[in-house]
Amino acid sequence: MSELRQTVIRMLARPAGSIGFAIVALTLLVAVTAPLIAPYDPAAIAMAKRFAAPSFDHWLGTDHLGRDNLSRVIHGTRLALTIAFPAVLSAFAAGLLLGLVAGYVGGLIDRVLTVIADTFLSFPSVILGLALLTLVGQSVLNTTLVIALSLFPYYLRLARGLALSTRHQPYIKAERSLGAGRGRIMFLHLLPNMLPPLLVVVAMDIPSAIVIEAGLAFLGLGVPPPAPDWGVLLNEGFVNVAISAWPLVGPLMAIIFVTTGFTLLGETFRDIADPRLAGLGRRTGRFLMRRAR
């Protein structure tokens, strides 16, 4: 525990860390208190007030159905996080477990799992997401699952790689020579040592999940209306941009703000928790690859 506290203190000591922390904290706060702080019902339609410019009543103006842009962005924060967190965590749990087994047990299991992961990896995640959502239909749950599915092979690959490199560590050989079984080695010795670098990845993937989700919604395959999803807001704003650009301003700022905040926090965390990851290795490549999609 004190290790954790120390990490937090060291993170806050860096400007990037404290800014990131502040943004993430603010984001979480907004997400939790959305109904309290949003000035209007995000779904309340007022055709008379369509495309209003910012005013005292509507700080960010109104959209094509006269809804309050600010309120929609605020509620969108909550939605973004309620999709991103479960998506990343479930992908992480599944990827970690299977990657661990693939990396440590090896053999046929490894080959099968790797080929499956590679197959998923050979699609751009947006295309994969579009195709899958077309198959399963649009809902918050499906979006979450699709994002989890597109992230999961990276975790599998990553965990497998870590397990592979860790299994050759002397202490694993030492455990084997003591007679420790596979389960004991995997879960008591490999897992705790693989977690810290992987947790860094998870922290850095929250914004990726937000970005993928909003991207899918932007392309029209995200969560169904009237959910004020950021991607949906961008979509609707873009469609009507010739009439008013104001509906775009809120979600654009929100996405930049939140992803930058999480990235700052994640990178600081990475630098502190696992300096080995700071340099460019194949692993950083992997981070990037995921970010890139």
Add this chain to the structure above:
Amino acid sequence: MITRRNLLLSAAALAALRPLGAGVAWAEGTTLRFGPQLDPGTLDTLTNVYDYPFPPFSTVYEGLTSYMPGSEWKPVNRLAETLELAADGTTISFKLKEGIQFHRGFGELTAEDVKYSFDRATGKVKLYPDAAEGDVSYYGGDFGSYKEVQVTGKYTGVIVFEKPFAPMLRLTLPYATSGLIVSKKAMEALGKEGWLKAPVGTGPYEVVSYTPNKELVMKRFAAYGGAAGQDAKSYPWDEIKVSLVNSSSAPTGAALTAGVESGDFDFTYNISPLDALRLQNNETVKAYVLQQPMSYNFLQLNVLHPKLANPKVREAIRYLVDVPALIQAQDLDVATRLNALIAPQMGVGYWPKAPVYERDVEKAKALLAEAGASALELDLSTPAGGQATAATVMQVIQANLAEGGIKVNVLLTPPDTYIKDKAVGQLSWSNYGGAPDPFYQFEWFTCDQFGQWNWAFACNADYDKLHEELAAERDEAKRTEIAIQMQKLMDASLGYIWVNHQVACAVTAANVEAAFDPNGNPYLQYFKKV
């Protein structure tokens, strides 16, 4: 789905702000350049996917009658000199104009060609002399109970039906591609392959070349017989080029209008309303907003679904829906409200006293309370595709109903069963295309349309019977009476909430004046140079 289509269109909106490039080139010579336009699949009158009098069908072929440019829904004779419906409604006798020539020297039009064309449409003869399996007419249904054409002379004949079929005069002959006349001689000479490459009709323009998904070139038919009562030489175009695209790579939005804006095309059809609005301020082009009174948007309520089975619930929904807001949400301030299925422009079947339901949330709440429907949760979707604005409209409906305490889930990708299974579909935002006969308009709401187009699952034996009568009745006043009765039944079923007529938009170069039929379809040969 719908939002995405919208998204692609929206690029258009942005182009509004795009600075204009080099000066727009003016239409040159006497070629009319039209496009990009969706490829019709084939140029055959019976296997194309248009099924309405769209170029090239309205330029290459002619029917016995046709509608004329303008807004009047009155068929005029084209190939027919006279056309007469018998008193019992089961026969139509016609006399063709004499001396009408088919393209490429395939001879004069005779009653035999009419017989062949109609037999072919209804599958009484093979589609081609060398037809393969699967080569069938798509549009046999347009001919009702067609029996045969009795050829009584070189130019005369009688169309015989088993039962009276009134829509023949308003729909099949003047409007549907299936009613167009093809050359029997040419068909026999050319065979399937030759026909599909360059079919032969009597229209003012003949096919020069057709490259699927690329281009269709037509030239003035020198020997045009002037079936339309007009010498083809008075049409300003020596040549018409249609740029064809595959639906998968069809440009949208600004990419669609860019051609006309840059001078590459003289005419582009089916642009988005926002583009049309934008281009109205552009002096180098002319934008058109066209009423399509035969096409209509409305909400269907599945009366057989347990959640909607109580009429009070459906009535409440009718009071909750804010129709003017729905029209506004489609960016169509130009669209007119629809109070019943048949538009006044139809000329027959219009119900002037159709009730106009104003929004009344309190009344709706009361009705819901009476029905004991609390915490109602309904699905809303646009099955089988829809217009670009469907998602927006559905959000308004969603918000409208929310005010009455009904939670609406919008399904952007509805399951297959949404329209097939009466226990699945609930509210359906519907964008239906139509045709100029009440019979056709009412067709989708009969009992045997369950699982097809009757998404309200409202089935009424009286309605179906009236529908049959409508086919048989030739007297317009009586038909109107029947139609009003049917619309009353629809109103009483509480399965439909009428919203608006559809609108189509197009753009031409400023020096071209476009012409459209009463449902907004372009008539290329009537386009003028100014």
Add this chain to the structure above:
Amino acid sequence: MAGYLLKRLGGAVVVLFLTALLLAAAVHLVPGDPARAVLGAHATPELIAQIRIKMGLDKPVAMQLWDFFSGLLRGDLGTDFVGGVPVTTLIGEALADTLALALASMILAVAGGIPLGIAVARRPGGVLDRLTHALSMVFVSAPVYVTSLILLLIFAVKLRYLPAMGAGQFSDPINYISRLILPATALALFWWGYLPRILRATMLDVLGTQYIRSARAFGFRENVIFYRYALRNAVLPIVALFGLMVGYSLTGTVFAETIFGRSGLGTLALSAIDQRNWPVIRGVVFTYALFFICANILADLSYRVLDPRVRLSEEFETGV
């Protein structure tokens, strides 16, 4: 090397086969009747049945799979449900525009990112370093659709600076290239944030290595050490990013094409999904997968060619 290549290609074939299988199977899971979707309003049941026959949907599933695979081996991705065009034709046309955009963005990315990275690494902690550091975070975090929209708003809407919409025609190269600028920049922004950071990190890593110390100990000139000795080794790992760059660009083009109204693979995929046009969806997704896999193999190979250390090592790979 050859053995490695064989191994990689073998793996790629397996993955592509699975990809194809998944795609072939997907059509049978999709909700909505493609025949109905094609025809839209006023389609009669007879007509729908006819279209189904035309699409081959009436055949048994196994038959359809066989048709798909045998076609694939002949380089035939089937025929578009809607327009009846060979899918390969559609993809070929769309690919040209997409590749032009991807290539343009990668050229911009490298042309901007590498020099900036070198400048930053030359003076770590300097003004430029701090400035780029702050900005790069935003660039790296912002997704393509955000950068695209912002660029569109600023340049096309506010400043009316560049022709924004559509892809233009190859026959008019100047116009074509000018239409590439905004979308390519939107895609390159990420790399302008990322490459300098990575290059800075690898440069500092390399500058701290033993062989650089060793070079100093032998009195090498500082410029030689920086530009010749260190830079080559620092840029090497970036070559491995090439595969990712292709991946990023291909994904990013979906958004950039949508926002800038360009034709291309991305918009083709979207409209195909919209129409449930499975042969086209299948073909496009398969093309994406093919490019992804090839790009990664290419990146690995080029890395091997450039870095003598890994030429012999069988362990090194960046994955598929």
Add this chain to the structure above:
Amino acid sequence: MSDKPLLDIKGLDVSYHLDGDVYAALRDIGLTVTPGEIVGVVGESGCGKSTLSASLLRLLPGNAEIDRGEAWLKGRDMLRLGEEELRRLRGRDIAMIFQDPMQSLNPTFRIGSQMAEAWRSHQARGAKFADFHGEAVKALTSVGIPDAAERMASYPHEFSGGMRQRISIATALLLQPSILVADEPTSALDVTLEAQILELLKQLREDHGTAIVYVSHDLGTVAELCDRVIVMYAGRVVEENDAAALFDNPSHPYTRALIDCIPSRTRRGAALATIPGRVPSLSALPPGCKFAERCTMARGICSEEEPGLVPQAGGGVRCHMFDPAKAEAWRIGDQAPESVAAPPFKVSVKEPEREALIEVRDLRKHFGEATGFVGRLLSVARPPVRAIDGINLTIRRGEVVGLVGESGSGKTTLGEVMLRLQAATSGGITFAGKDLRQIPERDFRRRVQMIFQDPQASLSPRQRVAALLTEPYRIHGIAAEEQQSVDALLAMVGLSADLAAKFPHQLSGGQARRVGIARALALKPDFIVADEPTAGLDVSAASAILNLMRDLQQELGLTFLIITHNINLIAYMAHRIAVMYLGQIVEIGPTEAVFDRPAHPYSASLLSLTSQIDAPERKRGRLLVPGEIPSPRNPPAGCRFHTRCVHASERCRSEAPTLETAGHGHEVACHFWRHIDQEKS
């Protein structure tokens, strides 16, 4: 040799700044190097040796700061030169070669191009670039790179570690600096290669009069190579003297302790000296003498006042004991300080029992053996690695067998195959009279243990010591009453109970090694394989571990197979010694017999090359082994050693020798061992 110093360092202070802390890395360093002199710098890790060597070229990392001092080279103070002037000095006047030869060459440039760059950097010397090629070939040839002209086009990874170190030296040779700083140049190399490099350095001095600063933790090589030695402790020079004087008659208690720590044949049976405690942290140095805490001779004054360098003949010593003004404190108690070592006591080396505990017959382990049809097809191009190739070995209960050989000889693989941590390719193992295949794995694991090379890395990093120690019991489900308590286990290996709550990374190397031993002993095994038990440990910690192992072996009657390249360790501990070469045992026999009369030319060389501290041994002749160990993928035909054997004849090239008896329990695999033996005597 001229007396005028080439390099004169005076009063040098260097500090590191890290996370706001200041580490006093060097304090008041004085060092002179005269032309042609080889100066050794020794000390444990963390004493500032590497900082010193880097300071000589001013090649310190960015967070280091030179606080004070002067460094005169050829009449110029390096510490006050500009970057460009400094650069001109580097390489031409003073050059440096580094510890890890694998890292010192730029991996992406051909070696010729790297040497050319060095040449170009110093063209001011007046040489033309046209001369470069010839000079480079000459330099490479002279350091023993065959086909130098062609090999200049090779990349560093195409050379072995030893070869790369030669290339570094060749580069230095090309520039002919007056001083070469060699920072642990042989630490990563095997003893045979080490000897070659040392020879090369000596030759450099002979041929070019290059002065060398040789930095090493290995007292043996320093004693072997250097004229003068300085001993460093906690950033200070604690003693400086001529090499012979220093090793024969060390003054500073630290120097003495270091020397006494080293195991050797002559110390067999005796407890080795140890130095308690650890080198103090450079960020929190105690006042007074920095060694006082660990010094058995320390008096009150030592922890109060920091001693200065007391001049002595040949150098000086930083100890109050030798300061006539301060020495009173010692005069009262004992007389002249004798030794800081624990009182020497002779323990008879207990003879092992006759019963064979583990027996290995014709054991083979081949890696990358082609399997399956395709594999066999491909294997034509790629033969398997024959890591061990026909080993017969019997170890009796209570016996300690030492296994030596160069890296790549298959020592560790043999140990792991014997413990079933790797599957054998063929051959049989009998354990306690039973075929190993018939013993359930779980039972076997209870009875055998392994001590792994890296003490810290072989402990699961996220487990506390207590959990690590009791894990064997949990794995094997040992009843609570049969368990030894954590405290007892810690006490057994001489650790205090408060370590139980620590994580491995909080332990020192020696502590981690002890925990590893305690873990190995928790299940009271019959047989232990110890793989390089002292690797990675400083001499003082290593000696303590050896003491512990010896004590435990005696007390518990343990059977050990000790795998090491450190022959001194074997000489000190083992009953029998086995020498491995390319997967085969070339000689095996009682330690005394093999050490006195090594029969195989390879063992003879290995023994002769082992650096010795003790005066009589130091003077022994060295039998260099040329070349490097061949790849076990393509072992030479006939006698595998023939490619490097000076005695090799035609027979050796074609016919593989088998082990034959060369005395009581002494076997050797050499066609000519008798002949060679006679020749030697």
